[in-house]
Amino acid sequence: MRFLGRNALLLAACLCMAAVSFAGSASAGPWRITEERWSASDEKAWQDFVAALGAADCWTFDACIKSPANPYRHTDPKTRFYVDCADMPYVLRAYFAWKNGLPFAWQTAMKSGDGPGTDIRYSQEGNIVVGRGAVPRTPSGVNALSVLRGLTGTVSTAMYRRNAASDDAYMFTDTYSPRLDREAIVPGTIAYDVNGHVSLVWRVEPGGRVLIFSSHPDHSLSRGFLGKEFLRTGPQLGSIFQKFRPIAVVGAKRASNGALTGGKIVGTRNAGIPDFSLEQYAGSPPGNPYAWRTSSWLWNGENMDFYTYLRARLSAGELEYRPVAELRSMMQSICFDLRSRKQAVEISVGRGIQNMTPPERLPRNIYGTDGVWELYSTPSRDARLKTAFKEMYDLVVAFIDMDAANAPRLRYDGSDLAGDLLAAWGEQNAACDISYVNSDGRTVALSIERAIARLYDLSFDPYHCVERRWGAPENSDGEESASCRDGALKTRWYKAERTLRNQIDRTYDVDMGYSISELERGPWGLRTGKGVEEGPEVDVKAYLTGLVARRDERRAEIANPFATP
Template identity: 45%
Template structure:
């Protein structure tokens, strides 16, 4: 009996096992069509538009049209690197579409941590998901085999799951992935008419947050593969159609760069001729004869070719976004406290790198989240200064008809800040409310360390701090970690496994 038909027979036998029936993969389409890609984008957009706050609740949310077909008792989990793959596979599973993924990578040159390899990685292994596979087992393997290292691949290389798209409205869309080479991933769910990009992202504690694309997603040398990524077109070849319509067996083939119409390297090298990798910073971004920085270029291209700034609207929305991030942080700290980690002894050393590690520290600490929050607050200040400069220069890109931009921006900033309130529960059970400005003043006092009391997690001082139950040793750790809290830029390639004595000696 041919192997393909043997596989089809085994698949039909598997269908009879009721316990597996809800979780079996059944591929019915040989390839993703443009309609499938639009459907996937709509699926992502609906999740982004909803108010869900964890990956699990998002996939149980009415925004997910497939939720009723999920087996009872399933719990969806994902961190930032897993999220694009979990969502893509989930949609493929429910729609009967081909899916495969890079299951192993290795560094192009020697690297201490493959997630932050200086020259990026190469694909070592690929895994196809075929009819008859158990979807829950696939989700488990994705969590085990996918990391931010999976995305750290030079855009000129073929064989990986994603490609570098053109910076254009049809190419950057809901479902596009954004990779920050500092180890963070996000998925675009909406492009505003003015070109601003909204995204969703996940975290090790399974929370799901929302944000707006800006310079927190840094550019880097091409080998690190930073930036926008789309899923490569894929098709199932060599499969046999079973009597029930499922495609059994075969292998998944993915398109090469030269087979993809909107493949481009503009985001790495600019709009001119491609430079050598080592000269990537020299790339210039021009649109309609005007040179602009990369982030303005992205916004102009996605905003219909026009770059416009409404300073009052943007200041208000940036403050609201920062408030939302403070709320997400409150959720993360509360989840950490629920584990009781703050009651355990302080470890003798910090992890090898506080931003990129594993275990309890990765799940419950907040150094990366806190650094991005500080960057976001700084971005508000820098944007206000920029808007003032454009106004004084009578720049036509500024959409403002008033006569007192300073006063008007201060007014909308104050209104948005006044609407922001964060509440946390002290160690003695009493509530503390923090407004936006108070949280801003505390940014560099807020502890990222999950072994410290909640009061220190929120940068409290006496008398608010009096309810903290940390002993003298933890107080010393908190004081010694101030140099690390002062960092805005995340340094993933630095050794940070300091002892308390080392930090107090100024090595941090």
């Protein structure tokens, strides 16, 4: 995505610096629209298409589109696809529509509900649709890649930041808010994080976990679970779940070759969509969706928080926690995140960004900007990684508490939960093979444990050496960091940014454009834009090791009560 400035209005444009680039002179096949609407079988095929791409062993959008997971790959002209997180749902949906002769339409202009002069990606009152476009219906069709190129120049996360209750007949939103159940939350559902990130659901596990994948400004692809990093808000901002609104071509004629010509695009109103619901805002039992902060989440007589309720609703049966399997799954997801981060850092290093002189100031906001920083920095990615580590830590603590209380939802038949979790931790840590190549060309081995030990040392700053990007210890040993070639200025920046690395909450509405001396002076706090003094506890292994050690001490005391302490 190329963001078109911070004005209140985002206008459609076919940019010459588009995110879909061409290799060679092959032209795209025409996009002829032959179907008036997406049928139920089309929607099911769309779900299967997204599910296959999500499950594929590919780590860029371009690689996924060219992989065996894409049944249409052999029909593509020679081209390369580059998309970021906001583009991906639109480009995939448009690509699928092209290959199946289906209609496609999109928002071309958004106006901030906050008034003029605001960044519509982070508006406090959401955005309003003020322009719409659609693929033309002509007998000869249109150049499909030109449409995809235009989308990447138009789409930003601002497109998703709209009121979920909006129901305009003409300036309708591209997406709607779905019901929270397994029939509605399916592959192809959009997961929108109001802090500036968009993912696609590619699987919902029987136990209710939602698997997602997303692209990034550096074109790498990441996969993981939907968790608390996706903030729940009121309907005016459109979090979390969205699905593409059904559309239809009306008033068109059919050419001799079967293509539809003319007519107009009509969007289905909310009342006509079977799984439309404001449940994710109104709660259960439903209340006022705009009073979302006080919503209740009651399921089968049990009060829950939203994320537990979501998982209960999406479970194939009763919500159950199998702690050892849960820990393994979370560690596997984090391993995927670390590998995706590795690719992002490699792209930055490959471009030589670490050899450039850093600007005198940080961007106005390090989480949402443009240029070199947007393409090659990782503050948002790293914040989501830290949140995943914290969520894993909190859940492990909860499992231990549930076991002590004999909680009915915990499914564990053993007698040593802490020990079994610790054993699973060791196995999954050993299975996560990750490394990086340092500035001298040597391979440095990493692991989940090493990532935790240096979590708040991982630099998001693309101007730092690769050793600092991976948090190489700078203690008296300093062997790993010795190959770093950063000079005094970059070293000073690295130390000054420590408080920003400690912060796991992404504050897109806070000014962060500080000079190095301003950053060093503080004060620090979540709303200062300078970070926080300490990050939260995330060391699962240390927690479990402590529990096992205390258990062993108690056992020893029971076995030999007269031993001298």
